[in-house]
Amino acid sequence: MGEMNPVKGMRDYLGEDMRLLRRIEGTFLGTAALYGYQEIETPILESVDLFRRGAGEGTDIVRKEMYELLDKGGRPLALRPELTAGIMRAIMSEKLHSLPDMPLRLCYFGPAFRYERPQLGRLREFHQFGVEAVGADSPALDAETIALLMTGFRLLGFQDLRLLVNSLGDKESRDRYRAALRDYYRPHLERMCEDCKERFRLNPLRMLDCKVMGDQELAKGAPSLQDYLGEESRKRFEETLRILDSLGIPYEIDQGLVRGLDYYSETVFEVHLLSPSGKDYGALGGGGHYGGLLKELGGPDLPGVGFAIGAERVLALMKELGLGEEEGREVEVAVLPVGEEALPYAQEASYLVRGMGYSAETPLRAGKLSAQFRRAERKGARVALILGEEEMKGRKARLKDMESEEQEDVPLERLQERLDQIFGEEEEEDGHEE
Ligand code: AMP
Numbered sequence: 001m002g003e004m005n006p007v008k009g010m011r012d013y014l015g016e017d018m019r020l021l022r023r024i025e026g027t028f029l030g031t032a033a034l035y036g037y038q039e040i041e042t043p044i045l046e047s048v049d050l051f052r053r054g055a056g057e058g059t060d061i062v063r064k065e066m067y068e069l070l071d072k073g074g075r076p077l078a079l080r081p082e083l084t085a086g087i088m089r090a091i092m093s094e095k096l097h098s099l100p101d102m103p104l105r106l107c108y109f110g111p112a113f114r115y116e117r118p119q120l121g122r123l124r125e126f127h128q129f130g131v132e133a134v135g136a137d138s139p140a141l142d143a144e145t146i147a148l149l150m151t152g153f154r155l156l157g158f159q160d161l162r163l164l165v166n167s168l169g170d171k172e173s174r175d176r177y178r179a180a181l182r183d184y185y186r187p188h189l190e191r192m193c194e195d196c197k198e199r200f201r202l203n204p205l206r207m208l209d210c211k212v213m214g215d216q217e218l219a220k221g222a223p224s225l226q227d228y229l230g231e232e233s234r235k236r237f238e239e240t241l242r243i244l245d246s247l248g249i250p251y252e253i254d255q256g257l258v259r260g261l262d263y264y265s266e267t268v269f270e271v272h273l274l275s276p277s278g279k280d281y282g283a284l285g286g287g288g289h290y291g292g293l294l295k296e297l298g299g300p301d302l303p304g305v306g307f308a309i310g311a312e313r314v315l316a317l318m319k320e321l322g323l324g325e326e327e328g329r330e331v332e333v334a335v336l337p338v339g340e341e342a343l344p345y346a347q348e349a350s351y352l353v354r355g356m357g358y359s360a361e362t363p364l365r366a367g368k369l370s371a372q373f374r375r376a377e378r379k380g381a382r383v384a385l386i387l388g389e390e391e392m393k394g395r396k397a398r399l400k401d402m403e404s405e406e407q408e409d410v411p412l413e414r415l416q417e418r419l420d421q422i423f424g425e426e427e428e429e430d431g432h433e434e
Contacts, residue, residue, distance in 0.1 A: 007124070007125075008118060008124065009115075009116070009118035009123050009124025009125070010123065010124050010125040011123065011125070016319075016324070017315065019324070019326075019328070020315050020318055020319070020324045021127065021311055021315060023156070023324065024129065024156065024311045024314050024315060024318075025109045025127075025129065025311070027152060027155050027156050028107075028109065028129040028152045028156075028309065029107060029109055029129070030155070031148060031151050031152035031155055032105075032107035032131055032148060032152075033107075034151065035105070035131075035144065035147075035148045035151075036105050037105040037106060037107040037131055037133075037148075038105065038106055038107070039106075039107055039108065039109075040087060040090060040106045040107070040108055041108065041110065042080075042083065042086035042087060042089070042090050042108070043080075043086065044079060044080055044110070044111065044113075045077045045078070045079060045080070046077065046078060046080055046085065046086050046089065047075070047076065047077060047078070048066070048068055048076040048077060048078045049076070050078075050085050050086070050089055050297065051066060051078055051080070051081060051082075051085050053085075053296055053297055053298075054084065054085030054088060054263070054293065054296070054297060055081065055082060055084075055085060055261050055262065055263070056203075056261060056262025056263065057202075058198075058199075058202030058203055058262065059261055059262060061081040061082065061114055061261075062081070064115070065081060065114040065115045065116055066078045066079070066081050066114075066115065067079040067081075067113050067114075067115055079112075079113035080112055080113065081112055081113060081114050082112055082128070082261075082308060083108050083110060083112060083128055083130055083308065084130070084132060084293075084306060084308070085297070087106055087108065087132050088132075088134075088293055088294050088297050088299065089297065091104065091106075091134060091294065091299065092294070092297065092298070092299040097134075097135065097294070097299065097300050097302055102134075102135030102136050102302075103133045103134055103135040103136035103141060103304070104132075104133065104134045104135050105131070105132075105133050106131065106132050106133075106134070107129070107130065107131045107132075108128075108129070108130055108131075109127065109128070109129045109130075109311075110127065110128065111125055111126070111127050111128075112125075112126060112127070112128050113125050114126075120279060120280075120281060121280075121281030121282045121310075121312070121313050121316065122282070123312055126310055126311065126312045127310070127311035127312065128308045128309060128310060128311065129152075129285075129308070129309045129311060130285075130287070130306060130307055130308035130309065131145065131148060131306055131307060132304055132305075132306035133145060133304060133305050133306065134294070134302055134303075134304035134306075135302045135303075135304070136303070137289075137291075137303040139236050139237075139239040139240040139243065139267070140239075140243060141305055142240045142266070142267045142288075142289055142305050143240050143243035143244055143247070145287070145305050145306065145307060146163065146165075146244065146249065146269055146307075147244075147247055147249065149269075149271065149285065149287075149307055149309070150163070150249055152309075153271070153284075153314075156314070156318065156323060157318070157321075157323040158273070158317075158321075158323070160273065161271050161272070161273050161284070162252060162271065162272040162273060163249065163250065163251040163252070163269060163270075163271055164251070164252050164253075164254040164257050164269060164270045164271075164272065165240075165241070165244075165251045165252070165253055165254070165257070165267065165268070165269045166225070166253060166254055166255060166256075166257040166258070166267075166268050166269070167225070167226075167229060167233055167234075167236070167237035167266055167267055167268070168205075168225065168258065168259075168264055168265050168266060168267075168268055168288070169225065169228065169229040169230060169233035169265070169266065170230060170232065170233050170265055170266065170291070171265065171291070172230055173225075173228050173229045173230045173233050174205070174228075174265070176228045177205070177223070177225050177228040178203070178204050178205065180223045180228060181204040181205065181207065181208075181222060181223065182200065182204050184221075184222050184223055185200060185204060185207060185218070185222070188218055191214065192207075192210075192212075192214070192215055192218070193210065193212045193215055195210065195212075196210050196212070196215055203262065205258045206258060207219065207222075208222060208256050208258055209256070209258055219256065224255050225255055226255060233266060236266055236267070237266070237267060240267050241253075251269075254270075257269075257270060259286060259287075259288060263290040263291075263292065263293040263296065264288040264289065264290055265288075265289055265290060265291045266288070266289040266291075267288055267289045267305070268286070268287070268288030268289070269286060269287060269288060269307070270283045270285070270286035271283065271284045271285050271286065271309075272284065273317055275316070275317055275320045275321075276320055276321065277320060279316075279320070281313040281316055281317065282313065283310075283313075284309060284310060284313050284314055284317070285307055285308055285309030285310060285314075286307060286308070287305070287306050287307025287308060288305065288306075288307070289303065289304070289305045290303065290304055290305070290306070291303050328380065329359070329379070329380040329381065329382060330359075330379040330380055331359050331360065331361045331376070331379040331380065331381045332358045332359045332360070332381060332382055332383065332423065333350075333353050333358050333359065333360040333361075333381060333382070333383045333384075333385060333419070334360075334361055334362075334372070334373075334375070334376035334379065334381035334383070334384045334385070335349050335350045335353065335360050335361065335362040335384075335385045335387065336362075336363075336369060336372045336373070336376065336384055336385065336386050336387065337362065337363070337366040337387050337388075338366070338369060338386060338387065338388035338389075339366055339388065339389070340365070340366050341389060341392075342366060342387045342388055342389065342391075342392055343362075343365075343366050345387050345391070345392040346362045346363075346366075346385075346387050347362055349362070349385055349387060349397060349412070350362040352412065352415070353385070353415070353419070356415070356416045356419060356420075358383075358419055358423065361379065361381075363375075369386070376402065377402070381402055382401070382402055382403060382422065382423065382426065383399060383400070383401060383402060383419065383422060384399075384400040384402055385397040385398070385399055385400075386398040386399075386400060391409075394409075394411070395411060395412050395413075396409050396410060396411045396412060397409070397410050397412065397415060399415075399418065401422060
């Protein structure tokens with residue numbers, strides 16, 4: 001039966017989870033629109049080379065976690081492990097960098113793939129929402145991006161997110177700091193994990209991120225990046241924090257926050273939330289400012305800032321926090337034929353109701369009316385249209401409001417008006433509850 005299951009680390013979406021995934025997508029894309037972002041969709045497959053140059057040759061996601069394949073023409077392709085590189089590629093392909101109004105503000109939602117060990121909060125296919133603001137370099141833009149992220153979570157119903165921020169400084173700051181880290185780690189290197197030995201060579205910043213116990217202890221005594229920040233970088237970071245303060249967005253400065261990808265510089269950030277049951281799904285999302293990413297990929301030298309959020313982790317937390325609960329009508333209007341003769345009329349009425357913009361359901365066979373009503377209730381229908389011979393002859397419907405239990409006769413030509421009234425009031429009531 002193995003083949004009947006999804007590929008390891010991947011999953012199906014349906015029912016409640018599908019609804020939540022769509023809600024997360026819709027809420028974040030909607031939030032991005034509030035901040036003036038345009039949605040972009042890029043291919044899931046890109047050249048391997050794009051990710052090597054984008055995320056960085058030395059990063060885990062490129063070295064170990066990429067799904068790579070050769071197409072029938074022998075081209076080395078990869079399932080995207082993240083979406084930023086593809087968007088940078090699209091900016092160049094579509095020449096978006098020559099548009100007059102900078103920064104470009106782009107947002108996306110879609111699947112990403114990483115060959116990781118599946119565990120809590122970690123899948124091999126997952127979904128990311130994210131934004132990229134490209135073509136301007138400003139602490140105000142960094143802060144605005146963080147604000148967008150916080151607004152999105154707020155609109156989903158989250159309250160106590162932990163926002164961690166740090167500054168990686170400019171290239172010179174980081175070079176000075178890397179040298180200091182190498183000096184610090186060199187005498188201990190022999191005892192450290194294999195990954196850290198590799199990181200020592202490629203990018204010692206990432207040694208601070210190591211999850212191995214002994215290495216974590218060592219990281220605590222490591223020199224602090226803040227002491228190596230240049231004057232410009234320090235000012236820029238302070239300005240970002242000042243804006244966050246003025247917006248009333250709480251944050252914690254986390255000097256160990258370095259993020260996994262090579263292209264970040266200056267301000268970086270992550271959002272975390274411990275679940276009520278104490279589960280740690282890992283970071284919900286993170287991002288930061290990047291300097292040379294587009295240039296690295298062969299494009300113009302435009303800086304940017306962006307972040308990505310993992311929808312699956314958000315989804316798991318929403319369920320634990322009870323944020324996604326919704327009465328949700330599976331059907332708005334139940335169309336109930338009285339006897340087989342009324343079936344064609346019921347089918348016609350359903351067709352008309354759907355054309356009015358309301359979901360409708362009618363049975364394939366006219367069973368007992370009491371059973372039809374029970375089904376209508378289970379499906380959460382607000383309105384039932386009871387259609388018998390008399391209604392058919394008079395081109396009307398017996399309309400029952402399932403909430404007030406009141407009944408009335410409504411001619412078909414007045415049905416739209418009546419449904420709009422009932423569902424319009426319902427929407428208003430919902431609005432007032434919030
Ligand atoms: P990253 O670019 O690695 O920081 O990823 C951004 C966000 O995507 C993370 O904060 C997670 O929420 C999510 N994410 C990354 N990898 C996975 C994964 N393997 N499974 C589920 N979500 C992930």
